[in-house]
Amino acid sequence: MAGSSVMVVGVDGSRSAADAAAWAAAVASRRRCGLRVVYVLPEPHGSGTEPEVGGREPLPAEGYRTAQTIVNDVATVVRTYFPRLDVESRVETGPVAATLAAASEGARMIVLGHSRSGRGALEALLRRSTAQDLVRRASCPVASWRGQPGRLPDDCRPVVAGVESRPRGVGVALAAFELAALFGTSVVAVHAWASLPGVTSGPRAVPSEALVAAREQFPRVPVAEVSVEGDPAEVLLEHSADAQLVCLGSHGRGRFAGVVAGSVGREVLQRSECPVVICPPAR
Numbered sequence: 153m154a155g156s157s158v159m160v161v162g163v164d165g166s167r168s169a170a171d172a173a174a175w176a177a178a179v180a181s182r183r184r185c186g187l188r189v190v191y192v193l194p195e196p197h198g199s200g201t202e203p204e205v206g207g208r209e210p211l212p213a214e215g216y217r218t219a220q221t222i223v224n225d226v227a228t229v230v231r232t233y234f235p236r237l238d239v240e241s242r243v244e245t246g247p248v249a250a251t252l253a254a255a256s257e258g259a260r261m262i263v264l265g266h267s268r269s270g271r272g273a274l275e276a277l278l279r280r281s282t283a284q285d286l287v288r289r290a291s292c293p294v295a296s297w298r299g300q301p302g303r304l305p306d307d308c309r310p311v312v313a314g315v316e317s318r319p320r321g322v323g324v325a326l327a328a329f330e331l332a333a334l335f336g337t338s339v340v341a342v343h344a345w346a347s348l349p350g351v352t353s354g355p356r357a358v359p360s361e362a363l364v365a366a367r368e369q370f371p372r373v374p375v376a377e378v379s380v381e382g383d384p385a386e387v388l389l390e391h392s393a394d395a396q397l398v399c400l401g402s403h404g405r406g407r408f409a410g411v412v413a414g415s416v417g418r419e420v421l422q423r424s425e426c427p428v429v430i431c432p433p434a435r
Contacts, residue, residue: 168265172297186238253289321362344387385419
């Protein structure tokens with residue numbers, strides 16, 4: 153299964169991860185690419201091992217069997233609903249963020265579960281500093297699955313894009329338009345800003361230069377532009393209530409001064425009513 157023709161979903165046995173896998177499978181099916189289901193185990197310690205996996209050190213037998221059962225079960229469920237989808241399951245070892253980032257090499261997207269319960273290593277991943285590592289290292293967009301269990305992409309709800317000026321806004325817009333085209337729905341391009349206390353600012357338009365490439369590549373995708381003064385997180389969350397998903401951008405590599413590390417990203421990831429897709433900067 154070639155990297156460029158696959159989506160990756162990380163699972164850990166939690167309900168949220170299973171829902172993330174179902175959502176990822178639905179997206180992969182529409183993209184006509186494969187799905188790779190990955191479980192990450194910590195580096196092995198002690199004795200009692202299975203044979204080597206992928207040339208790495210042997211894994212503890214019990215942990216490996218449990219992980220293998222989980223990825224196989226997820227793959228079986230996915231194949232039941234998407235019988236034509238090419239599904240691959242893997243058990244990997246190492247630090248979660250670094251291992252998932254490696255698994256994302258050349259992939260279309262990496263998807264993780266995320267719930268308010270905080271149970272499961274992957275559910276909590278995007279709420280901890282580990283997320284900074286993953287988005288910084290990942291070579292593709294990172295999606296945090298949120299929403300109602302069992303709800304899959306449809307053609308009714310729009311895709312919301314948090315749009316900034318070039319060059320950061322271009323990647324977000326392209327990702328949002330591409331997903332909207334897959335789902336047969338529209339894009340809501342949102343540009344929000346908060347003025348400094350005591351400073352009055354005039355109206356601002358959505359940065360049109362960030363939308364040019366997306367409009368050209370996906371001319372049939374309807375788009376509504378929303379530009380409003382207000383707290384960016386609150387504005388995006390308001391639009392997420394009826395959205396298919398929300399696309400946001402990160403602002404850099406080594407220095408993770410972007411949306412995930414900032415208050416806007418934390419608020420959106422914690423409170424969004426739909427999946428959140430974090431798009432890496434252009435490289």
